[in-house]
Amino acid sequence: QRQYKGLIAQQVEQHMPCAVIKHQGFIPSINTQAKQLVFDDSKQSLTITLDQPHDLKIGDLVRLISEENAQIRREVSSIIDDKTFMVNHWDKPIDQLFIYGKQVDDKRGVDYNQVAMLGVSAIQALNTEIEELKKENQSLKIQLDTEMKSMKDELAALKKLITDKA
Numbered sequence: 001q002r003q004y005k006g007l008i009a010q011q012v013e014q015h016m017p018c019a020v021i022k023h024q025g026f027i028p029s030i031n032t033q034a035k036q037l038v039f040d041d042s043k044q045s046l047t048i049t050l051d052q053p054h055d056l057k058i059g060d061l062v063r064l065i066s067e068e069n070a071q072i073r074r075e076v077s078s079i080i081d082d083k084t085f086m087v088n089h090w091d092k093p094i095d096q097l098f099i100y101g102k103q104v105d106d107k108r109g110v111d112y113n114q115v116a117m118l119g120v121s122a123i124q125a126l127n128t129e130i131e132e133l134k135k136e137n138q139s140l141k142i143q144l145d146t147e148m149k150s151m152k153d154e155l156a157a158l159k160k161l162i163t164d165k166a
Helices: 009-015 112-165
Strands: 020-026 036-040 045-049 061-066 071-081 084-088 097-110
Touching: 009 020, 009 097, 020 061, 045 071, 045 097, 061 084
Parallel strands: none
Antiparallel strands: 020 097, 036 045, 045 084, 061 071, 061 097, 071 084
């Protein structure tokens, strides 16, 4: 089985806002099967009851997924209670319906090309820093070797002086 990994736009946005795209779209704010569906042929409406609160308002657009896996967009026409709402322009009874969620104006998505380019730029910057650190390290090694040689020479001279006086 292949595993897929993705990025969470809100987390990416904190560090790389240019890699996050805001647009209008549906979010999985409800993400549940309808508990009860009541079709009213005279009003051409469908009353949808859930097991959980929906947090919808009149005028919200909701994405519904039918038994046939059809993606349906409808405007909420009435709020009955915190678990029940109604949509209009419904033309037939239905036995099962999945309620995905509502449309928002600030849905976030990740621009993976931007992330990749920022990643390449970050790698280049790190590589430049590594090369500078290597040069600095080499320079410090040379300086240390020079100072060590000088100290060894001085130590040898002191030993010779002590030996000559003894």
